[in-house]
Amino acid sequence: MRIAIDAMGGDLGPRATVRGAAGAALQDSRLTLQLFGPRACLEREIASLPRRLAAAGSRMEVVDAPGEIAPGVRPSDALRHGGDSSMALMLDCLASGRACAGVSGGNTGALMALGRRAMGTVGGIPRPAISTAIPTREQGRCYLLDLGANIEASSDRLVDFARMGEVMARHVDGLSRPRIALLNVGAEGIKGTASVRQADARLRELPGLNYCGYVEGDGIFAGSVDVVVCDGFVGNAVLKASEGLARMLVARVQATFEAHWGSRLVGLLARPALRRLRGELDPVRYNGASLLGLAGIVVKSHGGSDADGFRYAVLRAVQEVEHDLPRQLARELGEARMDSISRVGATGGDDRQ
Template sequence: MGGDFGPRFIVPASISCLAESPSLHVVLVGQTALLEEIIARHPGVDRSRLHIKHAGEVVGTNERPSQALRGKPDSSMRVALELVRDGYAQACVSAGNTGALMALSRHLLKTLPGIDRPAMVTAIPTRTGSCHLLDLGANVDCSAEQLYQFAVMGVVAAEALGTPHPRVALLNIGTEEIKGNQQVKLAASLLQKGEGLNFIGYVEGDGLYRGEADVVVCDGFVGNILLKSSEGLVSLVSSRLEALFRSGVTSRLVGVLALPLLRRLQAELAPARHNGASFLGLQGIVVKSHGSAGQEGFQSAIRRAVVEVRENLPRRLHGRLEDLLL
């Protein structure tokens, strides 16, 4: 029921994903009457794979996590996470309040042994493919030990998603060893000692997009700003190019020729295509969709959850933590 658009886009996204994946089952958690009304607009839905679990309360966008944790036992967010905790569902995907989702996830699903805090991670497009960036906003202030844990979780996630022996870097204001704040320097020292980690040192923001690392670690304050700035830059470049192609007769002619390439580039870099940040470090799979995501964006978040279920990511993490944690 969360996000800027609620079930208006989430229901069609779920139905589209059911059509893509014959083995997928989706449970829509929320107000039954409203969900049934939206489903009715999509004839031919396989109701044997689309289920509804009623929840009468909704966590608001601006509500404090403590209010969602203690004051709304029948919220759609809590009920969805309880389905994962109880084994009825294998993953939860939500576009709702990030702080509330994190608090409820930690309370209901618990963290894996050795992990202090879960971290949000997503794949960022680069020149050479993609880079896993974490944390994206779940942890604004982080210790060096927590940054080290993020790196370990990022490595396992990258390996599970097809990157062998991923290169790990700390996001910093320079590549020199003397650069950075105390937490980053201490985290670098820990990563240098970590066996089985391919730590390559520091990377700057432009190096991330050049594909210099496969896993880039930072605190949630920096990561969230980087992510939102990247999304804004993609939108700015796309709108400026379109405006240039409409600015005159010659530009329009060039635009007609360039339009297919521009559309392809927009599709490759569109935030909707990369929507869906995983909460790594939990004893269950939780994927956070951007609150402003439309249907296509929410479909991407569901697809990410499906991949993590297939790879059994929490079990893979648990199996590697003892080997990689200091």
């Protein structure tokens, strides 16, 4: 199983991505990795892998990519000038079938734009959505989408997101009937924007979908649904606010124990529990957002991820490969869309913008 890695994406540079990729390769012996970036730089990183990761070096191949997509570059500029970048060449490798998934920690907008150009979308999806799993109560997880690829979303797009999330949760996570919800400002039917209310009406009628209606923001973490759908502006704001709040709370937990557990004994006793706690709250364990709807598997690693986070993103890509996610999406969404088109033909209504 060959995974293509944009080794230059991410704020921490190629050391984090190369080490993270190496960690994933050690964890899964099927993997071989193609690393895209300036050859000399990446070969140096591979040569200086720490001892515990060094064995993965033999399964890592460098593909020279002199260019780089800067974090602030507009998608249109990335399309125009980014052809020799590690991100674009990684995606080309994926599009040509030489790798079965790609991972990048770089500029999301550029990744989306270059990914669409290189591969296109499946199942009639006009534009991919970004989704990531979020930890919930009872050690569960919930997919939230969209996270920023579509800052405004018509009811049609919200329905697409629900369908894609459902397919992902069913195939990748093995849930037989994933519970799908729409994010809204109240649980009552009268609330929300027109597109949310229209999407609600359409989701209620979709055959085979385990649609649970509206949830409010706290419903994302309640563990009572498996997929929560919203437009990309809302999803992005909610995800980043959650990251910020979790960081603040973990810092406060730590400060509380440092302030009040003066005694050496108690401090020592508390340390392992606090370490475990930090681990459980760690967003790194949930790193790796899927570009759902693309005709290929691309996982976006959080820009600020360290090697450990990047490793999770690579392993997320592996999971999607194992379940052949784009093919499932193409098959199921293609069918759904045919149904929908015939229904629209019969009723004459479609709110696509």
